[in-house]
Amino acid sequence: MSPPPEPLLPLGLRLCGRRVVVVGGGPVALRRVGALMAAQASVTVVSPTIVAALEDLAQRHLIDWLARPYEPGDLHHAWLAMACTADAAVNARVLTEAEEARIFCLRVDDASHASAWMPATGRSGRVTVSVHADRDPQIAVALCGAALEAVETALRQHPQRDDRHRAQAASSGRVILVGGGPGDPELLTVKGNRALGEADVVVVDRLAPLTLLDGLREGVEIIDVSKIPHGRFTPQEEINEILVSRARKGRVVVRLKGGDSFVFGRGMEEVLACKEAGVPVEVIPGVTSAIAVPALAGIPLTHRGLSQGFTVVSGHAAPDDPRSTLDWESLARGGTTLVVLMGVENLPLIVGALLEAGRDANTPLACVMDGALPSQQVVLTTLAAVSSSGAPLELRSPAVVVIGAVGAFAEV
Numbered sequence: 001m002s003p004p005p006e007p008l009l010p011l012g013l014r015l016c017g018r019r020v021v022v023v024g025g026g027p028v029a030l031r032r033v034g035a036l037m038a039a040q041a042s043v044t045v046v047s048p049t050i051v052a053a054l055e056d057l058a059q060r061h062l063i064d065w066l067a068r069p070y071e072p073g074d075l076h077h078a079w080l081a082m083a084c085t086a087d088a089a090v091n092a093r094v095l096t097e098a099e100e101a102r103i104f105c106l107r108v109d110d111a112s113h114a115s116a117w118m119p120a121t122g123r124s125g126r127v128t129v130s131v132h133a134d135r136d137p138q139i140a141v142a143l144c145g146a147a148l149e150a151v152e153t154a155l156r157q158h159p160q161r162d163d164r165h166r167a168q169a170a171s172s173g174r175v176i177l178v179g180g181g182p183g184d185p186e187l188l189t190v191k192g193n194r195a196l197g198e199a200d201v202v203v204v205d206r207l208a209p210l211t212l213l214d215g216l217r218e219g220v221e222i223i224d225v226s227k228i229p230h231g232r233f234t235p236q237e238e239i240n241e242i243l244v245s246r247a248r249k250g251r252v253v254v255r256l257k258g259g260d261s262f263v264f265g266r267g268m269e270e271v272l273a274c275k276e277a278g279v280p281v282e283v284i285p286g287v288t289s290a291i292a293v294p295a296l297a298g299i300p301l302t303h304r305g306l307s308q309g310f311t312v313v314s315g316h317a318a319p320d321d322p323r324s325t326l327d328w329e330s331l332a333r334g335g336t337t338l339v340v341l342m343g344v345e346n347l348p349l350i351v352g353a354l355l356e357a358g359r360d361a362n363t364p365l366a367c368v369m370d371g372a373l374p375s376q377q378v379v380l381t382t383l384a385a386v387s388s389s390g391a392p393l394e395l396r397s398p399a400v401v402v403i404g405a406v407g408a409f410a411e412v
């Protein structure tokens, strides 16, 4: 009968600025270096060759790289060592030096002899879950995933448990601008989702992923400030006032918008209003419809040999409208993919301006309506066709219009 495994002491190491030596430069070392960099350790990798991602980190001076085989003495001044080579003999020598110098050491090939053991780890905000499952890494990973889900559920229901700092911040009130992505709730960022879990108030737009509202905690105040084209709208000043006044009452206010708040989202106006009122404000970027909606229709905005860039413009003011500040001639000749948001009404005028400035009449023009939603629809046409027959019949708001050779990739 084998003896019971030696018990472990679970520990949190503060490695910020402390030297950690990783011997080995393959994918396993890369994985460990990622975790060490998150802990802000001062990492030295010892290996004659390293994978490209590690080489890049070394070139950017984010880690040190000793480009040679391990030599005794390499662990000098280290707080922690990691033996990550594919050579058991080298790993054993690293462990021996570490033992002699009383430096804790992990060993990838034979953890049973190492003085330290890496747990399965997951993070949610400021909470870290680490699982040692009697040295069985697969069980540890599975349990860690389950534990993390439980933590996230608990934090959504009781966000004040996340940590005392957050609770304090919440008591003084603040605003978080969350870019919600183009409409599919799964395209919200993890950070944005976490912010929604903390919210006391959610101030929402019509193009935000509305299905997320259903998952909010009971009691969260929802304020709809949608601006419908030619329809109901809440003036921006009133929205600013809602954000500031709720935050001043000590509430965590999430401003949930479609796409990214800083892409035609008037996000900066809200940030400035909060700053002027002395209300703490944070911006969580979102997946903008300008890029994601074409991608969901199969259209890359750049593609080698076809397009070396893209330009995103608003089409809400027609080219001949005195409010328009865009130089349509340059846009026509620029050679980049043109992405038009809010261009439904003015599409024929926009196409006319591009043709007049010399853009090829056969240039593909793709319209993607309701991108990322079950009702998503894609139409592919050309500048010439819009010029002769008008905008496609299916065109309706919201739509992203892509003009350029890459439009031909549209999956209709």
Ligand SMILES: C[S@@+](CC[C@H](N)C(=O)[O-])C[C@H]1O[C@@H](n2cnc3c(N)ncnc32)[C@H](O)[C@@H]1O
Binding pocket: 182, 183, 207, 257, 258, 259, 260, 261, 262, 263, 264, 265, 287, 288, 289, 290, 293, 340, 341, 342, 343, 368, 369, 370, 371, 372, 373, 397, 398, 399, 400
């Ligand atoms: C006021 S702008 C806001 C853009 C947003 N901040 C972003 O980054 O995606 C609204 C325009 O974005 C585009 N848009 C947003 N969501 C869309 C979607 N799901 N499908 C198609 N177009 C969308 C449309 O052109 C719409 O008129």
